[in-house]
Amino acid sequence: MTEASGRRPAGESVLGALRERPEDQDLWDRLRVRQFPGARINLDPGAIATPAQAVRAAMQGFWDDELFAYPEGQVQRGRAERRRARALAAALWGGDPPxxxxxxxxxxxxxxxxxxxxxxxxxxxxxxxxxxxxxxxxxxxxxxxxxxxxxxxxxxxxxxxxxxxxxxxxxxxxxxxxxxxxxxxxxxxxxxxxxxxxxxxxxxxxxxxxxxxxxxxxxxxxxxxxxxxxxxxxxxxxxxxxxxxxxxxxxxxxxxxxxxxxxxxxxxxxxxxxxxxxxxxxxxxxxxxxAALGQVALKRSRTLAAWLARELHERLLAAGVAHQFFDPVTGEERETPPTADGLLATVSVTLPAVDVEAVCASLQPAGIHVRCVHERRAAGKRTPLLRLGAPCYESTARVRRAVDALVAAVPHAGRV
Missing domain, CATH: 3.40.640.10 (Type I PLP-dependent aspartate aminotransferase-like (Major domain))
Known part of the structure; x- marks a missing residue:
């Protein structure tokens, strides 16, 4: 393996097609199957995201040539990969290499x-x-x-x-x-x-x-x-x-x-x-x-997050569950879900009468992962809220499954 080994992300043909057709759901499904396979639905990438298959393959490939038994080789290859990562970051965002x-x-x-x-x-x-x-x-x-x-x-x-x-x-x-x-x-x-x-x-x-x-x-x-x-x-x-x-x-x-x-x-x-x-x-x-995904990933996450917010809003309304969303621009609470133009990739919602931590815990055995965050308010008060992320590779069908499970868990979570 060389310092600039020329590796290209797995499924590059899919990535290229996505840049041309970012609205094509079939392409996003193909990206998910290739890069983020598995049944679990991780809507908590703001904590620990699901690593891409290309990431896992690169880490496994690092140990080629029995590098586990070659300490100096580990150090030298590690330095080479570190230099490469620094250079990639500088090329993406400017400034000195981090x-x-x-x-x-x-x-x-x-x-x-x-x-x-x-x-x-x-x-x-x-x-x-x-x-x-x-x-x-x-x-x-x-x-x-x-x-x-x-x-x-x-x-x-x-x-x-x-x-x-x-x-x-x-x-x-x-x-x-x-x-x-x-x-x-x-x-x-x-x-x-x-x-x-x-x-x-x-x-x-x-x-x-x-x-x-x-x-x-x-x-x-x-x-x-x-x-x-x-x-x-x-x-x-x-x-x-x-x-x-x-x-x-x-x-x-x-x-x-x-x-x-x-x-x-x-x-x-x-x-x-x-x-x-x-x-x-x-x-x-x-x-x-x-770098290969570029802005299409952000646009996809924004669109998916807005869809998630609307779906969750409608389901909670139908279930009679009081809730409020947070506006990602002003930070203020609002009755209606935020729209794609103001979102990045996360939706935060408060359920005042629900044990939010119990909801999060109850979803994990089903392979659905969301985050309970204790938001700090005035005078040190901390209010629990749900934070759901929308990674670009997810599908509306899988996100709907997560929302269905979340809303179904609310009556069993107890009152705060």
Whole structure:
């Protein structure tokens, strides 16, 4: 296997046809059978997506030539695949090649340590963030940092966020590009610019874990952008991506410490020592597949998510179950389902009188997987909601089966 082995995604003829005929359901069914076979219906790609067959094949192929018994060969091939994945990411989204991390949460812990070392003093640095961040992200900053929460209204009003920053003078801004709770698309570039105008020394961190694979990472104006490879890229668990600005690399020496022979990225953010190097081959295959699908995948997910929302709405209405959807643009609750023009790939709905966790658990034996998310509200209250993702390869027939099972489970889930 060579560094640039020339592997092409399995089923490339299908991928090419999809770019020409993105509305052809038969082609999407063929893609699912080839790349995402199996009876289980995973509508939780925002947690751990189903890896594509091309990803699994690349990881298995990594171990050719009895590489399990050849330690130096593992290291050399791992470096080659890592370079290839970095180059693919740079070609897709621009910027410098990213560091390849063990995942978003671990990368943020390293970044938090570097910032604590840089900003440490008599007073704990202030972190300005939102109430919609993943617990794994905010937990990285719990020791040694103070936190201020932007109100939800400021997440759609950069001027309001800037005014808060002028009063608070934060040292760090941490925001999701797409929230893991309700799938809200945050104008992080505009908010970062407004906050930096009020607090010029602020370090801006963008959590793109829920965004990468759906929209390009918001690199402009950020000191760090961290993302996962195992969500909407359909890559392997255990690998993520992290971009660092020139300023971050120059001011945070902890992040640049490491193997000087490895070009690009931040060596201090990358996994060291012995580990499963095949994940880099898997990530490269996932990036290949993402590049081959292009915008047709996002359009398909948007269309399927809108269909899912309408189907779920009609079924819940017929069953007399009170529910509200979340608008992915404003973040506000609404009685009617969101439409495709405002969606990316997820639908979030609250069922006020239903034990949502019990619903999710009851679906798993049937091979249907959705997510219960505890959304943080004012005064620390956390409201459980259902989050359903619509991966591009799924069919309306399979999604309808999942919706039918979900609605049927509601009467048996109990009341909250």
């Amino acid at each position: 560091a390849l991390t063990a995942g978003t949460s671990e990368a943020l812990r390293t970044i938090a340590s570097a910032l604590s070392e840089r900003l440490g003093g008599s007073e704990s640095p202030l972190l300005l963030t939102s109430g919609h961040e993943h617990p794994g992200a905010t937990a990285a900053f719990e020791p040694g940092f103070r936190a201020a929460i932007l109100p939800d209204a400021a997440l759609r009003d950069p001027a309001a966020a800037g005014a808060i920053a002028a009063a608070q003078r934060p040292a760090i801004l941490l925001l999701s590009q797409v929230t893991y709770t309700i799938g809200q698309v945050i104008p992080v570039r505009e908010i970062a610019a407004a906050v930096r105008a009020a607090a010029p020394e602020v370090f801006v961190i963008v959590d793109a874990a829920q965004a990468l694979g759906l929209v390009p990472p918001a690199l402009t104006g950020a000191d760090f952008v961290v993302a996962s490879g195992h969500k909407w890229l359909f890559g392997p668990p255990g690998v993520g991506l992290a971009w660092a600005s020139t300023r971050a690399r120059s001011e945070l020496p902890l992040l640049t410490a490491g193997d000087a022979s490895e070009e690009g990225g931040c060596a201090g953010l990358e996994r060291r020592g012995a580990h499963d190097f095949s994940v880099y081959a898997g990530l490269a295959a996932a990036l290949d597949l993402h």
